[in-house]
Amino acid sequence: MSRRGTAEEKTAKSDPIYRNRLVNMLVNRILKHGKKSLAFILVI
Template identity: 70%
Template sequence: MSHRGTVEKRTTKSYPFFRNRLVNMVVNRIMKTEKKSLAYQILYRAVNKIQQKTETYPLLVLRQAICRVTPNIGVKKT
């Protein structure tokens, strides 16, 4: 039995501008060499282009794109 206390599970914090965890997860995937501000700039430019071209809520389009990219079948080790 461990002498240390139990560790609480941490959830990812949502970015206050969009209030969406998906945005934070996408930014962390874009981010390289700890330049989060650059990753946010890239995401904001992409969101603005989506909004101009489709004239819909850009996070809805982002969520649909991610759902289409993720595989439907779980891959299992044989």
């Protein structure tokens, strides 16, 4: 039996433009080499 506790479930933060969690999750899936600004341009 492990001594570690269970991991807390993380909630996705909302994006700065639309204040929507789903948009932020989509942008994070599209990310290429950490360029989040480019991913936001592709979504918009």
